[in-house]
Amino acid sequence: MLTDTVAMARAETAKRSDVRHDWTRVAALELYRRPFNDLLFEAHTLHRRYFDANAVQKSQLISIKTGGCPEDCGYCSQSAKYDSGLKASKLMAVQEVLEGARAAKASGATRYCMGAAWRSPKARDMDTIVAMVEGVKELGLETCMTLGMLTDDDVGRLKDAGLDYYNHNIDTSERYYSEIITTRSFESRIDTINRVREAGIKVCCGGILGMGEDSQDRVDMLVTLANLEQHPESVPINMLIPIPGTPLASTERIDGIDFVRTIAVARIMMPKSVVRLSAGRTEMSDELQALCFFAGANSIFVGETLLTADNPGEDADDVLFDKLGLQGMAPGT
Numbered sequence: 001m002l003t004d005t006v007a008m009a010r011a012e013t014a015k016r017s018d019v020r021h022d023w024t025r026v027a028a029l030e031l032y033r034r035p036f037n038d039l040l041f042e043a044h045t046l047h048r049r050y051f052d053a054n055a056v057q058k059s060q061l062i063s064i065k066t067g068g069c070p071e072d073c074g075y076c077s078q079s080a081k082y083d084s085g086l087k088a089s090k091l092m093a094v095q096e097v098l099e100g101a102r103a104a105k106a107s108g109a110t111r112y113c114m115g116a117a118w119r120s121p122k123a124r125d126m127d128t129i130v131a132m133v134e135g136v137k138e139l140g141l142e143t144c145m146t147l148g149m150l151t152d153d154d155v156g157r158l159k160d161a162g163l164d165y166y167n168h169n170i171d172t173s174e175r176y177y178s179e180i181i182t183t184r185s186f187e188s189r190i191d192t193i194n195r196v197r198e199a200g201i202k203v204c205c206g207g208i209l210g211m212g213e214d215s216q217d218r219v220d221m222l223v224t225l226a227n228l229e230q231h232p233e234s235v236p237i238n239m240l241i242p243i244p245g246t247p248l249a250s251t252e253r254i255d256g257i258d259f260v261r262t263i264a265v266a267r268i269m270m271p272k273s274v275v276r277l278s279a280g281r282t283e284m285s286d287e288l289q290a291l292c293f294f295a296g297a298n299s300i301f302v303g304e305t306l307l308t309a310d311n312p313g314e315d316a317d318d319v320l321f322d323k324l325g326l327q328g329m330a331p332g333t
């Protein structure tokens with residue numbers, strides 16, 4: 001009996017110390033460079049400690065306001081600074097967004113993520129945004145929005161509307177940030193994330209791999225996230241989708257093994273967070289995606305389209321899930 005109690009206490013201590021906020025850049029790089037099998041074993045062990053290893057959360061994106069964005073993010077099809085050939089459009093009507101949400105729910109998504117190509121929302125758009133959050137929640141879906149920088153007033157209104165998650169990526173390391181985006185600062189991203197957190201909205205924050213960053217940049221981005229006062233509940237890891245017309249159009253593709261290593265380090269450093277294998281899956285083999293799921297990824301975007309770019313779609317994902325014996329994750333787990 002006593003032995004059981006001691007064993008339980010030990011297990012509890014082990015679990016508590018898995019969640020750390022004191023990561024150093026050196027320790028993170030050391031993890032990233034470990035022999036691949038050792039790294040994956042540790043990541044997968046932690047994954048199983050906190051999650052059902054065969055459950056994958058499904059989110060569906062919609063672009064509620066496309067293109068014409070004043071920011072200069074070097075990867076983005078929606079920046080007005082580059083000619084990606086994308087047609088800009090106004091903020092969608094609430095009913096149209098709700099139709100999309102109904103279809104997303106019918107195809108198995110549990111979260112609806114609404115993205116706008118804005119530097120920040122305008123006060124005049126907030127009533128529409130609030131109506132979208134309320135309407136999607138009524139359909140029984142989790143809600144996520146990504147609208148750029150937010151004021152205290154904005155986060156208050158989103159919280160009152162019942163928004164579950166806010167997505168705001170740091171995208172890369174603080175050092176590399178200004179190589180990719182010059183119209184805003186890394187610091188401003190952290191400010192908005194803190195504001196979202198303080199309002200009691202769950203944080204979705206991650207980045208993009210394959211933008212010409214080095215290994216240290218990749219782990220530095222994860223160190224920033226893991227050393228936040230609270231880990232983001234959701235960590236999207238995107239593989240760059242090279243968009244013709246943008247400055248990153250001909251960037252060399254990231255090596256698949258390096259991509260998996262980064263997923264594994266994210267899983268180890270933020271063991272209780274859901275790590276999303278996000279943009280770029282159309283260019284990934286089943287084997288690469290399977291390795292990512294083994295390394296700790298446990299969420300995907302479903303559907304034919306992300307915001308503006310292609311995604312594998314329901315049929316291809318059904319085949320992949322069948323092959324791997326994966327199932328959709330129930331909301332709130």
Ligand code: SAM
Binds near residue numbers: 115116118171239
């Ligand atoms: N305008 C808002 C903002 O920047 O926060 C929200 C929309 S923005 C398109 C959301 C995220 O999508 C970006 O932060 C970036 O991480 C990701 N993203 C955009 N274009 C991408 C691309 N070509 N490849 C991979 N990820 C991309």
Ligand code: DTB
Binds near residue numbers: 113236305308309
């Ligand atoms: C995230 O990290 N990736 C999503 C979501 N958050 C908003 C967006 C991916 C966009 C991929 C390029 C496109 O569709 O334009």
Ligand code: SF4
Binds near residue numbers: 073116
């Ligand atoms: Fe605008 Fe967001 Fe695209 Fe940057 S990533 S250009 S802020 S839509």
